[in-house]
Amino acid sequence: MSSKPKVLVTREVFDDILEYLSQSFEVTSNQSDVPMDSETFAQKLSDKEGAIITLSDRIDAALLTRCPNLKVVCNIAVGYNNIDLEACTRARVMVTNTPGVLDDTTADFTWALILATARRLTEAEAYLRAGLWDGWKLKQFLGLDVHHATLGIFGLGRIGQAVAKRAVGFEMKVLYHDVRQPPPEIEQICHAHFVSKEELLSQADIVTLHVPYSPATHHLISKKELQQMKPTAILINASRGGVVEDAALIEALHTKTIAGAGLDVFENEPKFNPKFLDLKNVVLAPHIASSSRATRYKMARLAAENLMAALTRGNPPNWLNPF
Numbered sequence: 001m002s003s004k005p006k007v008l009v010t011r012e013v014f015d016d017i018l019e020y021l022s023q024s025f026e027v028t029s030n031q032s033d034v035p036m037d038s039e040t041f042a043q044k045l046s047d048k049e050g051a052i053i054t055l056s057d058r059i060d061a062a063l064l065t066r067c068p069n070l071k072v073v074c075n076i077a078v079g080y081n082n083i084d085l086e087a088c089t090r091a092r093v094m095v096t097n098t099p100g101v102l103d104d105t106t107a108d109f110t111w112a113l114i115l116a117t118a119r120r121l122t123e124a125e126a127y128l129r130a131g132l133w134d135g136w137k138l139k140q141f142l143g144l145d146v147h148h149a150t151l152g153i154f155g156l157g158r159i160g161q162a163v164a165k166r167a168v169g170f171e172m173k174v175l176y177h178d179v180r181q182p183p184p185e186i187e188q189i190c191h192a193h194f195v196s197k198e199e200l201l202s203q204a205d206i207v208t209l210h211v212p213y214s215p216a217t218h219h220l221i222s223k224k225e226l227q228q229m230k231p232t233a234i235l236i237n238a239s240r241g242g243v244v245e246d247a248a249l250i251e252a253l254h255t256k257t258i259a260g261a262g263l264d265v266f267e268n269e270p271k272f273n274p275k276f277l278d279l280k281n282v283v284l285a286p287h288i289a290s291s292s293r294a295t296r297y298k299m300a301r302l303a304a305e306n307l308m309a310a311l312t313r314g315n316p317p318n319w320l321n322p323f
């Protein structure tokens with residue numbers, strides 16, 4: 001019988017990561033990648049010392065009472081709103097995430113959404129694919145110029161900064177709002193100016209969200225905020241579902257309160273509001289902002305290294321709740 005600690009990997013990961021873990025642990029994996037329902041997840045986790053999980057796996061107090069051996073959960077994500085951190089701390093369960101390795105890739109994808117939304121790329125492609133293109137027209141798919149526009153960033157953390165740095169080439173004015181104002185040198189590197197929430201909403205041509213999801217950021221963008229935006233402006237969300245009130249956004253896109261939106265995340269994903277599908281002025285993506293081959297590998301590898309460090313030394317590098 002194996003004396004190695006038992007660990008669970010809830011979703012498919014790269015094969016060599018399982019090999020790395022198998023050297024030290026008895027690994028239960030899920031390479032078929034079928035998401036587990038909460039009862040199956042609880043049963044599989046009940047005798048484990050550690051787990052590598054993803055943002056669709058919820059860790060809460062009720063689950064923790066069923067997992068007496070659990071010492072660490074390692075999220076393959078930088079956001080960790082799927083985990084009740086306080087409950088984990090009470091249960092002396094270490095929690096880790098994957099900061100740093102996905103900033104540039106997420107910023108790149110934010111720009112893909114900005115450009116696709118401003119220039120109506122998916123709408124134009126759908127028109128072409130439907131065989132509707134009958135020739136060049138002066139006023140066909142008129143979009144919003146990104147160059148020299150005003151970019152408004154909510155949240156000038158690592159990802160927000162990477163988004164701001166990419167605006168230099170477009171010679172944009174960059175505004176930001178954050179609950180914590182970063183040091184002046186960050187503002188200088190990013191060429192970003194701090195403004196109030198109201199100023200950002202009313203002045204930006206492109207509003208992009210890079211805040212973590214928490215009770216404080218729940219519905220940060222709702223009906224009132226959408227009404228404060230310019231009717232020509234676009235909203236980009238590659239942060240978390242719930243930061244935007246989707247029903248209010250659907251209404252604003254429908255009534256042209258704003259010109260468009262580019263979304264990688266949704267409330268209740270993957271069961272997002274189907275009314276988005278009826279709108280032409282929205283670019284939709286299935287939560288893939290960090291999904292380059294290199295970055296998803298780094299995220300999985302970092303989660304595995306956190307698990308290894310937690311169970312061998314009790315001190316993982318990306319420990320969110322040190323006790």
Ligand code: GLV
Pocket residue numbers: 055076077078079080102239290
């Ligand atoms: C992805 O959404 C992440 O938080 O890393």
